[in-house]
Amino acid sequence: MQIEERLKELKDKINEKVPRGINVTQVEFEGPELVIYTDDPKRFADEADLIRILARDLRKRIVVRPTILEDPEKAHGEIKSVVPETAGITDIFFDADTGEVLIEAEKPGVVIGKNGATLREITKHIGWTPKVVRTPPIESSTVKQVRQYLRSVNEDRKQFLRTIGRRIHRDLPARGDETARKDQWARVTTLGCCREVGRAAFLLSTPDSKVLIDCGEKPDNAGATPYIYVPEIYPLSSLDAVVLTHAHLDHCALVPLLYKYGYEGPVYSTPPTRDLSAMLQLDYLDVINKEGRKVPYSSNEVKTYIKHSVTLNYGSVTDIAPDIKLTFHNAGHILGSAIAHFHLGDGMYNIAFTGDFNYAKSRLFNPAINQFPRLEALFMESTYGGSNDFQQARADCEGMLYDTINRVLQRGGKVIIPAFSVGRSQEVMLALEEGMRTNKIPKVKIYLDGMIREATAIHTTYPEYLNTDLRNQIFREGMNPFLAECFQQVDSQDLREKVIGGDPCVIISTSGMLNGGPVMEYLMNLAQDEKNALVFVGYQADGTYGRRIQKGWREVPMGRKGTITINLEIVTVDGFSGHSDRRQLMNYIGQISPRPEKIFCIHGDENNTIDLASSIYKRYHIETHSPMNLETYRMV
């Protein structure tokens, strides 16, 4: 059936179910959603269960939107005039994708009004559906820029979503003959991060669709990309979708490159992943540029990526190809990190890619989800999959960090903590803030260098992605640990030099594996002094300076920068990881439901993936694999 006929048929079905008097003006696929345009969205919304029933019967994600959306500028004025000044509105963001207007205010209650009176007043005046949120305690320039940019490309984006929508809902081609029709299959091709950590990339393909999962860099200073030049994924325009599990560069750095090489489709991620990845990609270009290496793409491609991004919240089942539905689930690793679950065909097969995940509750997040409606195959990270990769209990590791800091400060040294700007930094910040507040460590300055503060701001923009305790602490108790006065952002070379030459202190700086970033300057200047300490709180991949120093190298050649002599104390504190350790990985499988038929151990050193695969097989009798890069496994 042609798409126009299909839309007409859908419109007829909708009109049958909609009460007389509600006028459905148009029905259109936009991105993964079926959008129903109506003159009277309010009455549509008032009909209890109508949208739910339509969604169930049509098996589509339904969005209802007014036929005519008021001009944002005019609507902006009307909202301002209706809402009392005391609400403290800080931003009004018109999201043309959803027809919603996001009103950020210091006092959301005032915007809503008594029993929702003010909100109803707004709705009466403008077509947009108002959504009220509390103004984030730290303003994120990334979020602001992303929103501004999306506003500026509104028309292009509308067209793009329509194109994608039609592609997702295209009819599948009739197969040549009976045999071929029966010949359904699904396969996964490993394009990176197999028997190694970094450059995550997988291709999921069926006879009809192709989806790329992640596209990251290898954090080894050599700029190795995933194998995105193999014929399986060419031309890139043949990809239906790119799915991003989370914003760390080893999963997302090369997504903008895909647009340079001809990809034109959507990138699905959670909203925080979109914003964090844009921030990290721009920082990545900046770091590479400063090191005089060749940048793989420019900030223009980051913009192109943002223009093509489609955000989904956890739990939302979404068509991304004619025969593939995607659902994100909390992975507990960093803000917005997701396990990507794919439902293939009409109940044919279910595959999940964990991305990086943490099966322990952390200061920031709830543990990763391991309950799925269905699951036949699991691609599972194995960073700490080795039989000896046990992390300390959180309390022990925090105690060890406190001890180290006390020891170093006492002897007049400085503590350098290299950390990913996203995730590890916030965990360590929360631990240090509590340590100072409860007098377990002295109240010295904690300097944050790199994108850490900006990343923290993005965390407070998406409180619904944090765990309940932290959300309550920030918003209910009004005691935002991220705003504690011990933290100071380093935002100039001048201050950086002052920190290096100044009093004993703690420095948290990127990058987390010493493969570039401002931490290198601290290390270059502070490594010679044995009073200082370098504290690793995260995984150090093979090939990084971090791994070399951790292994005990005392003379580290740094390319053009010469050789650093390492005299400072080297400490590894294990428990802050955003990854599951060996015990948690095994428990994750022990408690997973349903139990998959096949498990692929990926994203870990060769020994770890093989060890984990063989241990899971022995303990649970599930078929396991430790694939190499560039292999293809048949799922069904």
Added chain:
Amino acid sequence: MQIEERLKELKDKINEKVPRGINVTQVEFEGPELVIYTDDPKRFADEADLIRILARDLRKRIVVRPTILEDPEKAHGEIKSVVPETAGITDIFFDADTGEVLIEAEKPGVVIGKNGATLREITKHIGWTPKVVRTPPIESSTVKQVRQYLRSVNEDRKQFLRTIGRRIHRDLPARGDETARKDQWARVTTLGCCREVGRAAFLLSTPDSKVLIDCGEKPDNAGATPYIYVPEIYPLSSLDAVVLTHAHLDHCALVPLLYKYGYEGPVYSTPPTRDLSAMLQLDYLDVINKEGRKVPYSSNEVKTYIKHSVTLNYGSVTDIAPDIKLTFHNAGHILGSAIAHFHLGDGMYNIAFTGDFNYAKSRLFNPAINQFPRLEALFMESTYGGSNDFQQARADCEGMLYDTINRVLQRGGKVIIPAFSVGRSQEVMLALEEGMRTNKIPKVKIYLDGMIREATAIHTTYPEYLNTDLRNQIFREGMNPFLAECFQQVDSQDLREKVIGGDPCVIISTSGMLNGGPVMEYLMNLAQDEKNALVFVGYQADGTYGRRIQKGWREVPMGRKGTITINLEIVTVDGFSGHSDRRQLMNYIGQISPRPEKIFCIHGDENNTIDLASSIYKRYHIETHSPMNLETYRMV
């Protein structure tokens, strides 16, 4: 380096080594060979070891050709005038690929003359290098047509070989950076015949080259092709080479289709495989046509395939891509059947694909080769790989065949033997001829229907591909068993009906698995009478009528032709197979040298491949796999 510079450099090197006075006029890549053109090919040939030394030093296959080849028609006349009439010349074939002229004569000695005098006389008169062979005892119209056709497209073919030659010897692109340069790999993608018999097809790929090995049909009447539509092999113009292990349709049927879909490169095979495959492909089109099914390609594509064929003899090491060398070795399965051995990169890796192979000596062939210079991975057929797949000893199985024939003829019945026209038929013919000659069975007519006689003719055209005993019997002892008077070709519907209605006899007819061909008519007419017998002498694949009847079906629905009632006696005689049985497969690995690191059991039912893989692993501790179709395995 550009190819022209490279040729110039090669010409300079050659001129350094060639004695003064021999003029090298041109050096050119033609197909896999480096062709040295000279005014004086005779003096070139006279320099002992010159060609061998050049081949060794330049690491190329060297061919020396006169700068000017005499016009074939004129040369034809000159040969006729020099050679005495009594030689009985039956064909003179000018092979422009090699600069050779093949003189077929009943008395080759007369063409050669005393101490080679006549031959020298020929050489003096024409530029072509004469090669004398005995006239085959049975004339093959296929061989004649193939040669005629190649002669007619001589100019196109020359251009094609030049293009291919330059492509094979192209410079490899420089890799982006240090890491990528080191990033060598080789992989094999399974496109068919995994956990099944039929539709053989494998893709061997490196960062620089792609080679397709086999491209066969699935013999199940449903027309399933290998997965040649997956992106890994698209566009087909990106393939460097197609390599054909042997001429059976489940390995070669769809090779012409590749040209329809855009392939433009060479197909490498042995000379008998080229001729047999053309014969079988044309017959395949004929059978499909008669059954009213849609033909996948026309005879034009068979011609295109022949035009692009490049033949190699066993043992000849040949560049087929910048980083891949191919060598064929005897597989013992059918005439010209080969194990394809690939040497990758500069000593990087060696992979062999057995195709179908027989590790026992048969009446026709020597056992398959299992000694290789190097070997890391082996893709091995597993047709009879199940733990109970033991074939009878040859003497026992021939005894069983004789007993069956005696029993059936005695009761006045007819014996139908469905057989592949190529291989099995000739084995059975030889056994029956001997049985009659030694009075083990009565001297009745043995009718041959289908392409059997033509296939037999091709066997006698390539005596060097038969084993020594048979070759001696045919040529030295002058007792050609294929010409015994018991055999009669069925070449008309009239005769076919007479055979059906006539006296007790033996009928050998194609196809071998009862999936089409003239055997179906015999079966339809003779199946009801319990005096008759159907004797299976070859493997019956899943999905064929042969397998169903063998399993005991007594009412077989035949589609449009209605249902056959099976009353005749069903006998399976195991030992004629051109395949190794389970014991031979295990012995093949036990005695293989060197021992490969990995073995992939393919081309067998699911149970057989899994059983064989696990047994090889247990007995020999070699890593084994039983891949599924559509998977990709990393070799290195």
